[in-house]
Amino acid sequence: NRPYGLLGEFTSKNLYPYGHPYSWLTIGYLEDLNRSTLADLKNFFLRWYGPNNATLTVGGDVNVKDVIRYAEKYFGPIPAGPKVEAMKLPAAKLETNRYASYVDNYARTPQMRVVYPTVPDYHEDLPALACLAQVIGQGRTSVLYQTMVKNQKASNASAFSSASELAGEFTFSVAPYPGKSLAEMEQLLNEALVAFEKRGVTDEDVQKFKSQYESRSINRLASVSGKVSQLAAYETYLGNPNMIGKELKMYQAVTKEDVMRVYNQYIKNKNRLVVSALPKGKEDLKAGADNYVVSEAGYKQPDYGYAGLKYVKAKDNFNRKAIPMQGTNPVVNVPAFWKKNLGNGIKVIGTKNAEIPTATINIYLKGGQLVEAADLSKAGVASLFASMMNEDTKNYSSEELSMELDKLGSNISVSSSTDAIVFSVQTLTKNLDKTMELLQERMFNPVFNEDDFARIKKQRVEAISNARTSAASVASNVFDAINYGKLSVLGTPQEGTTASIGKITLQDINDYYKNYVGAAEAVVVVVGDVTENDILPRLHFLNKLPNNKVNFASIPAPAAIEKTKIYIVDIPNAAQTQFAVGNVSGLKYDATGEYYKAGLTNYNLGASFNSRLNINLREDKGWTYGARSGFAGDKYSGTFAFTSGIRADATDSALKEVIREIKLYRDKGVTADEIKFMQNSIGQADARNYETGAQKAAFIGRMIQYDLPADYVKKQNQILQNISKAEIDNLAKKYLNIEKMNILLVGDKKKILPGLQTMGYEIIELDADANPVK
Numbered sequence: 001n002r003p004y005g006l007l008g009e010f011t012s013k014n015l016y017p018y019g020h021p022y023s024w025l026t027i028g029y030l031e032d033l034n035r036s037t038l039a040d041l042k043n044f045f046l047r048w049y050g051p052n053n054a055t056l057t058v059g060g061d062v063n064v065k066d067v068i069r070y071a072e073k074y075f076g077p078i079p080a081g082p083k084v085e086a087m088k089l090p091a092a093k094l095e096t097n098r099y100a101s102y103v104d105n106y107a108r109t110p111q112m113r114v115v116y117p118t119v120p121d122y123h124e125d126l127p128a129l130a131c132l133a134q135v136i137g138q139g140r141t142s143v144l145y146q147t148m149v150k151n152q153k154a155s156n157a158s159a160f161s162s163a164s165e166l167a168g169e170f171t172f173s174v175a176p177y178p179g180k181s182l183a184e185m186e187q188l189l190n191e192a193l194v195a196f197e198k199r200g201v202t203d204e205d206v207q208k209f210k211s212q213y214e215s216r217s218i219n220r221l222a223s224v225s226g227k228v229s230q231l232a233a234y235e236t237y238l239g240n241p242n243m244i245g246k247e248l249k250m251y252q253a254v255t256k257e258d259v260m261r262v263y264n265q266y267i268k269n270k271n272r273l274v275v276s277a278l279p280k281g282k283e284d285l286k287a288g289a290d291n292y293v294v295s296e297a298g299y300k301q302p303d304y305g306y307a308g309l310k311y312v313k314a315k316d317n318f319n320r321k322a323i324p325m326q327g328t329n330p331v332v333n334v335p336a337f338w339k340k341n342l343g344n345g346i347k348v349i350g351t352k353n354a355e356i357p358t359a360t361i362n363i364y365l366k367g368g369q370l371v372e373a374a375d376l377s378k379a380g381v382a383s384l385f386a387s388m389m390n391e392d393t394k395n396y397s398s399e400e401l402s403m404e405l406d407k408l409g410s411n412i413s414v415s416s417s418t419d420a421i422v423f424s425v426q427t428l429t430k431n432l433d434k435t436m437e438l439l440q441e442r443m444f445n446p447v448f449n450e451d452d453f454a455r456i457k458k459q460r461v462e463a464i465s466n467a468r469t470s471a472a473s474v475a476s477n478v479f480d481a482i483n484y485g486k487l488s489v490l491g492t493p494q495e496g497t498t499a500s501i502g503k504i505t506l507q508d509i510n511d512y513y514k515n516y517v518g519a520a521e522a523v524v525v526v527v528g529d530v531t532e533n534d535i536l537p538r539l540h541f542l543n544k545l546p547n548n549k550v551n552f553a554s555i556p557a558p559a560a561i562e563k564t565k566i567y568i569v570d571i572p573n574a575a576q577t578q579f580a581v582g583n584v585s586g587l588k589y590d591a592t593g594e595y596y597k598a599g600l601t602n603y604n605l606g607a608s609f610n611s612r613l614n615i616n617l618r619e620d621k622g623w624t625y626g627a628r629s630g631f632a633g634d635k636y637s638g639t640f641a642f643t644s645g646i647r648a649d650a651t652d653s654a655l656k657e658v659i660r661e662i663k664l665y666r667d668k669g670v671t672a673d674e675i676k677f678m679q680n681s682i683g684q685a686d687a688r689n690y691e692t693g694a695q696k697a698a699f700i701g702r703m704i705q706y707d708l709p710a711d712y713v714k715k716q717n718q719i720l721q722n723i724s725k726a727e728i729d730n731l732a733k734k735y736l737n738i739e740k741m742n743i744l745l746v747g748d749k750k751k752i753l754p755g756l757q758t759m760g761y762e763i764i765e766l767d768a769d770a771n772p773v774k
Contacts, residue, residue, distance in 0.1 A: 001576040001645055002470045003106040007277050011113055013293060014100040015169070015273050016092050019299045022167060046309040050081020055236045057228040077314040078520050082305055092117040099288040101276035105573045106469045109155075109462075110285045111175045112182040113275040114189065118168035118266050119160065122238060127251040128258040129161040129170060129266065131209040135259065136196055138174060139627035140402040143199065147192045148174070152455050155462050157192075165237060170266060177462060182276050182287035193267070201256040208406035213251045213593045215409030215428055217244070222692040240545060249358040251547060256386075308679050329683030329721075334713045335696050337703070338532045344519045349704045350526035351696055357433055359528030359535075361425040361439075362701060363542070366550040367516035368419045370636070373489035373553035378504050380496015384460060385512040388712075389414035389421075391452045394445035398452075401438060410435040412442055416494065418634060419552070421516060429529045436538045444544065446513065453506045461498050462582040468768040471571055471578040471645070474535040475746045478569055479580040481770035482742045483639060484558050490637055497769065518548030525701040527693045555636060556585045561740040566761045569768060570749035577651040577747030582629075582641035583659060585735055587631040591702075591712045592719060594731070598631045600682070600723055601731040604674040605629055605665045606642060608681060612661050613642065621657070623650040629662075635706070640735060648747055652755030655745070659738055670728035679720055687719070 009025055016023040056075065058067045094117070119125050137144040137159025144157040156175040162168060176183045220226045222227050233245040276286035314320075335351040342348060390413060391398045405412060410427040412435070423443060427435040467473040477493045484491035496504075522545065526535050561583055587595045599607070606613040606629025617627040629645040642662070646654045690699055702708065709715075745752060748764070756763060765773040 043306040052080040053084040057232040059224045059228040077516040079312045098292045101286045107279045111277045114172040115273045116170040121163040128262040133159045133161040181285045186535045201259045211409035330687045346522045348524040362525045363423040363525045364420040366521040370552040379492045379500040386416040392447045471746045475578040478770045519545040519552045527696040569746040580744040585640045587638035603678045651752040699718045
């Protein structure tokens with residue numbers, strides 16, 4: 001239900017021979033599901049779901065002896081299933097360059113994907129292929145960026161290497177600007193590959209690749225989930241969980257000669273699949289005439305060993321139907337932190353985390369989207385400014401700065417939020433000093449060039465235009481406009497509109513830097529393997545920021561909703577309808593007041609998999625892959641919203657169910673069992689909310705942003721365990737007023753309108769910019 005959503009499926013179907021496990025979707029197709037029987041399902045489980053074909057990993061604050069005892073108790077008695085042999089299949093073989101195309105009903109511009117078959121996961125050539133992909137098509141220094149994107153010949157061009165258990169792929173993705181054909185893009189790609197051959201691979205390329213891989217490998221181990229997932233993968237596919245050191249050595253051993261070797265072996269002059277995803281009515285833009293049709297000829301279904309399978313019941317000395325008692329909710333120790341003010345008043349908050357040798361630094365400068373409230377004709381200027389801050393500086397081109405960061409395995413990015421310009425830094429602690437030098441360069445020495453500005457504006461307009469064909473993107477933007485009004489900054493997309501971006505000048509970017517890159521209410525969040533004494537001297541350069549004053553214009557109050565109305569946006573032929581049902585709740589963020597309690601109130605309605613809305617619409621009816629509702633809030637406003645992508649032919653029926661469930665929950669209240677479920681679920685999940693550097697940074701950043709007490713998590717837990725049915729029911733009655741909510745449905749008007757017209761609501765049609773359709 002989105003542009004290019006079928007591209008991956010179509011590519012695999014045309015790359016692999018019919019019957020190959022990767023030639024179709026893992027979840028299958030409706031016709032497969034419709035002809036499947038209960039016997040098929042039983043045989044599948046009996047054949048493959050045995051303890052001899054499973055890997056169990058357990059990580060965390062556990063007693064190893066207890067884990068082994070529990071594993072032996074619950075899994076030990078289960079009889080082994082049939083023997084499972086590792087599958088080996090030859091690589092996809094292309095006798096000639098293969099061209100295939102399809103019409104994408106949601107796409108506005110075409111997109112090309114070019115794929116070369118390579119090697120399966122853990123193959124010795126994978127590191128060199130990954131390095132090759134980086135050199136050719138990843139980042140500002142890549143060949144594709146330099147030859148196709150920077151000069152505005154293509155909107156986007158990239159390369160990546162991927163691998164699974166049975167096969168690997170080396171893929172180029174290219175998106176042209178409107179008016180350009182994919183045949184032109186393929187010619188540009190061919191020219192880029194010739195340019196790469198002349199350029200070759202440098203020692204600097206390889207050093208950059210190794211540093212980035214080291215950084216990614218370390219960061220993958222930041223969470224318990226990351227650790228156990230890595231162990232499980234190694235054990236499952238290699239038979240040895242202790243392979244991280246060996247794999248790291250493989251990547252660190254890559255040479256520039258290896259990279260050129262794999263290019264010559266897998267890419268140069270090799271046959272490839274070229275897929276064209278085409279907008280409706282623009283079939284002439286394909287890369288080449290289709291010359292391949294998927295054929296079932298010669299396919300013989302393998303004997304999977306389903307014949308004669310019998311269920312053998314485990315011989316237990318306990319009752320498996322008795323669910324084990326849940327342990328008490330853990331006492332969560334939130335990160336210990338320190339606070340300090342710099343000389344110019346900038347607030348710094350930090351916490352030390354020595355588990356992995358990394359550092360995360362986020363710097364928030366007051367500004368962001370809210371400064372646009374005074375002049376919405378240039379909406380998106382904050383976001384465009386942030387993009388320009390990632391370009392050239394006085395002493396480095398954007399490519400040179402990118403190369404320096406990549407060699408360190410570091411990252412510095414600038415982004416815009418509702419009320420801030422954010423400088424985000426990720427680095428290994430051993431490279432902290434050099435990374436902070438580059439941060440100073442980015443912050444204090446930007447150079448805003450006309451060429452970069454023109455390219456970024458062009459890319460932004462193209463991205464905004466393409467988003468108009470994505471039901472989810474349209475729903476998000478239009479729902480804000482309905483709730484807050486188009487004359488409110490909160491009802492305007494942060495990225496701007498095609499009209500507003502067109503009005504922004506380079507002088508606006510320079511003015512933004514002058515007015516808003518300063519110390520006014522600035523905040524710095526530091527997390528990682530650094531102490532307060534380590535980091536504070538390295539932040540002294542922030543004292544050079546001017547003591548500016550930033551005042552946000554007042555935000556108009558949203559219009560009151562007199563009665564519920566249905567708004568529709570037409571996306572012809574949409575397979576799903578994107579739902580957004582809700583209103584401006586008036587609940588701004590607070591950690592222990594009504595906002596937090598409203599979140600608890602909503603939990604059983606729509607915040608968990610077992611919530612009423614999800615069980616009804618997904619599990620009982622099968623109309624959606626997921627349905628959720630929730631309260632969201634910040635310093636400035638708050639909303640309640642139900643969102644989901646629903647099967648188009650069930651739109652009116654699903655809407656009736658959503659309204660019924662919200663009314664029932666509000667009028668009849670929550671049950672005692674639901675309260676217990678909520679308390680246990682949230683309490684248990686809280687234990688993993690502060691693991692990674694990003695999680696810790698978000699936690700302490702929230703503390704300083706909202707001036708929260710150090711023990712607010714403890715207070716939240718007390719509220720969670722003591723909240724009563726009466727309190728939840730009262731909050732539901734107060735905030736779940738379905739009679740005064742906006743209903744937005746983005747989908748195929750021709751399919752959904754007749755059913756909606758029988759429901760008795762006023763129906764208003766809008767376009768993708770939230771303008772009324774006459």
